[in-house]
Amino acid sequence: MRRAAATTGEARKLETIPVSDHDETTTIDATKSDHGFQADVARLLELMTHSVYSERDIFLRELVSNAADAIEKLRHDALSDEALAAKAAAPLVTISIDKDARTLTVADNGVGMSREDLVAALGTIASSGTRAFLDDLEKKGGEKSASLIGRFGIGFYSAFMVAEKVEVATRRAGASDAFLWTSDGKGSFQISSLPLADAPDPGTRVTLHLNAESDEFLAPSRIEEILREHSGAIPIPIDLVEAPGAEPRRLTDGSALWTRSKSEITEKEYEDFYQQLSGQFDAPALTVHWRAEGRIEYTVLAFAPGSRPYDLFDPARKSRTKLYVRRVLISREIDLLPPWLRFMRLVVDSADLPLNVSREMVQNNPLLDAMRKAISTRIVKELTDLATKDAEKFASLWKNFGAVIKEGLHEDPQRRDEIFAIARFSSLLHPDGDLSLKDYVASLKPNQTAIYYITGDDKKRLAASPQLEAFRAKGVDVLLLDEAVDSFWVTSALGFDGKPFKSATQGKADIDSIPTPEGAAEPPPAEATSEVALLTAMMKETLGEHVDDVRVSTRLRESAACLVAPDHGFDLQLARMLAESGKGLLGKPVLEINPGHEVVVALAKKSKADRASAEDGFWLLLDTARIADGEAPLDAGAFAKRVTALLAKTVCKTE
Numbered sequence: 196m197r198r199a200a201a202t203t204g205e206a207r208k209l210e211t212i213p214v215s216d217h218d219e220t221t222t223i224d225a226t227k228s229d230h231g232f233q234a235d236v237a238r239l240l241e242l243m244t245h246s247v248y249s250e251r252d253i254f255l256r257e258l259v260s261n262a263a264d265a266i267e268k269l270r271h272d273a274l275s276d277e278a279l280a281a282k283a284a285a286p287l288v289t290i291s292i293d294k295d296a297r298t299l300t301v302a303d304n305g306v307g308m309s310r311e312d313l314v315a316a317l318g319t320i321a322s323s324g325t326r327a328f329l330d331d332l333e334k335k336g337g338e339k340s341a342s343l344i345g346r347f348g349i350g351f352y353s354a355f356m357v358a359e360k361v362e363v364a365t366r367r368a369g370a371s372d373a374f375l376w377t378s379d380g381k382g383s384f385q386i387s388s389l390p391l392a393d394a395p396d397p398g399t400r401v402t403l404h405l406n407a408e409s410d411e412f413l414a415p416s417r418i419e420e421i422l423r424e425h426s427g428a429i430p431i432p433i434d435l436v437e438a439p440g441a442e443p444r445r446l447t448d449g450s451a452l453w454t455r456s457k458s459e460i461t462e463k464e465y466e467d468f469y470q471q472l473s474g475q476f477d478a479p480a481l482t483v484h485w486r487a488e489g490r491i492e493y494t495v496l497a498f499a500p501g502s503r504p505y506d507l508f509d510p511a512r513k514s515r516t517k518l519y520v521r522r523v524l525i526s527r528e529i530d531l532l533p534p535w536l537r538f539m540r541l542v543v544d545s546a547d548l549p550l551n552v553s554r555e556m557v558q559n560n561p562l563l564d565a566m567r568k569a570i571s572t573r574i575v576k577e578l579t580d581l582a583t584k585d586a587e588k589f590a591s592l593w594k595n596f597g598a599v600i601k602e603g604l605h606e607d608p609q610r611r612d613e614i615f616a617i618a619r620f621s622s623l624l625h626p627d628g629d630l631s632l633k634d635y636v637a638s639l640k641p642n643q644t645a646i647y648y649i650t651g652d653d654k655k656r657l658a659a660s661p662q663l664e665a666f667r668a669k670g671v672d673v674l675l676l677d678e679a680v681d682s683f684w685v686t687s688a689l690g691f692d693g694k695p696f697k698s699a700t701q702g703k704a705d706i707d708s709i710p711t712p713e714g715a716a717e718p719p720p721a722e723a724t725s726e727v728a729l730l731t732a733m734m735k736e737t738l739g740e741h742v743d744d745v746r747v748s749t750r751l752r753e754s755a756a757c758l759v760a761p762d763h764g765f766d767l768q769l770a771r772m773l774a775e776s777g778k779g780l781l782g783k784p785v786l787e788i789n790p791g792h793e794v795v796v797a798l799a800k801k802s803k804a805d806r807a808s809a810e811d812g813f814w815l816l817l818d819t820a821r822i823a824d825g826e827a828p829l830d831a832g833a834f835a836k837r838v839t840a841l842l843a844k845t846v847c848k849t850e
């Protein structure tokens with residue numbers, strides 16, 4: 196792709212050349228070019244300009260954060276380019292107000308942008324955050340836009356919430372040309388060359404021509420208030436120029452928060468920093484700040500967010516740590532933590548990594564590997580401390596991130612015991628989700644040798660499962676595992692505190708030796724009658740294609756039948772999940788019938804006398820057991836006919 200020649204001022208030859216693959220109609224006049232916004236940007240701008248959002252002041256946070264990013268990029272580039280070192284020596288963001296012109300300007304002496312950068316960065320949406328925001332918005336409908344805007348870093352385009360026109364004057368570090376990007380946010384933007392004398396050297400100056408509703412942003416006190424609230428933790432100094440020609444006033448000195456001593460930092464400062472780092476507006480659930488000394492020295496400032504980040508379940512499962520080497524940002528998204536700690540937001544600053552380390556080398560550096568391990572260990576320790584010292588706070592953290600942390604049970608066997616120590620569960624007897632395994636084991640019933648669980652996707656349905664009737668009657672607790680990850684770790688974890696995990700829906704229930712408390716529902720007869728034994732054989736013959744076996748149950752009390760997994764192989768829920776994702780064949784379940792249930796007793800009698808007429812009952816028992824498990828009947832039409840026939844008999848009988 197050809198670049199437009201550097202130009203300065205008066206009219207020159209018209210040249211028409213494409214500048215961008217995403218917009219084939221885009222053309223450049225060597226002085227000025229007109230570009231249509233990418234469709235996603237147009238969607239976003241439409242939203243911005245029509246937003247009646249009360250927290251419009253986030254636009255300033257976004258612009259200041261872009262300015263700081265640009266400065267950090269220049270600092271990084273200067274490491275390998277001496278010519279840039281002088282330009283990067285005095286980083287500064289300057290905010291200027293011109294009341295008469297009704298403009299607010301955010302200027303930085305960062306890396307700046309070339310013409311191509313401008314087209315790509317300020318005409319399209321590159322950031323996954325912004326795209327996720329739009330997708331979410333589309334899913335949830337426009338009326339929710341206000342609250343959603345608050346949740347996402349919406350970037351540069353948020354300027355159009357307060358401005359009727361935006362100008363970006365910019366010069367890329369090391370370049371000998373400069374450009375002016377202009378737009379009123381209504382579908383297109385223009386780029387023209389800018390005389391070098393009018394451009395930052397290098398850097399970017401974003402000028403907002405404020406709209407009629409945005410007078411408040413012409414008041415220095417308001418700007419100062421917003422900056423203190425949102426940008427106090429930016430590691431770059433920020434000046435405010437209250438009026439044209441006024442002396443700049445320093446608002447923040449840009450000293451990196453993590454380099455200061457813990458005792459000097461207020462909770463509010465930590466919170467501001469966290470918000471800046473995470474792009475979230477909540478308060479962190481956990482803040483950990485430490486300095487590691489010894490073979491490798493580094494400082495870590497780590498936060499567990501107060502709510503779920505939008506990309507928590509992104510398939511890439513990457514953690515995003517900002518890595519500094521002696522305060523120079525080396526990587527903003529280094530994957531430093533295991534996937535199951537990816538929800539943590541971290542800044543790591545090390546004096547021991549080489550400054551000129553490339554981002555790729557960073558991924559394979561042995562020092563960094565040691566740091567990775569030590570940092571994970573410390574974070575797990577802090578999570579454990581929180582779980583012991585502040586159960587309520589930990590409960591909310593677990594609610595947000597427990598499903599992610601539990602991935603570690605399957606993937607990181609070495610940390611399994613540590614994760615078990617903090618894991619919290621819902622169970623039959625603790626539906627609120629605050630049960631620890633330690634407490635489960637402490638309240639085992641006499642003769643109970645296993646930790647029982649049931650997996651599925653709906654906690655309420657799990658709690659009401661017929662398979663748990665005997666457990667309920669005997670007061671034996673069962674973990675209700677309703678997250679996809681649960682089906683996996685229960686198969687790989689050997690147990691906790693010497694007690695194996697055992698599915699309550701697989702194999703024969705082995706809780707017969709656990710005593711039934713007085714007044715509990717009667718257990719079914721220990722020995723099935725010969726009629727019931729014959730029934731199971733007949734049922735197996737009729738239903739054989741769909742069941743592995745039909746047998747007499749000891750786990751049922753009120754229900755007539757239920758499905759369980761055969762003794763060997765996968766539990767039903769995991770088998771279903773594997774089959775759905777094409778990774779396995781769904782095996783046949785075992786149908787258990789309750790020999791004490793009146794329907795089973797009657798059916799046993801009937802089938803002996805007239806098997807053909809009893810067969811509808813066999814199918815109904817199987818289908819109702821499937822329904823109780825959240826599955827559809829085998830043949831919905833046949834099921835409906837059988838139920839209607841049954842209903843007809845009952846209704847006719849009562850009339």
Ligand SMILES: Nc1ncnc2c1ncn2[C@@H]1O[C@H](COP(=O)(O)OP(=O)(O)OP(=O)(O)O)[C@@H](O)[C@H]1O
Nearest residue numbers: 261262265307316322324325348349350351352399
């Ligand atoms: N002051 C600036 N200096 C240099 N480049 C900038 C500046 N402001 C914006 N940009 C460029 O424009 C791009 C888009 O900015 P925008 O704020 O919309 O998104 P982002 O910062 O990449 O992501 P997000 O704000 O969603 O975290 C940036 O990635 C950067 O390349």
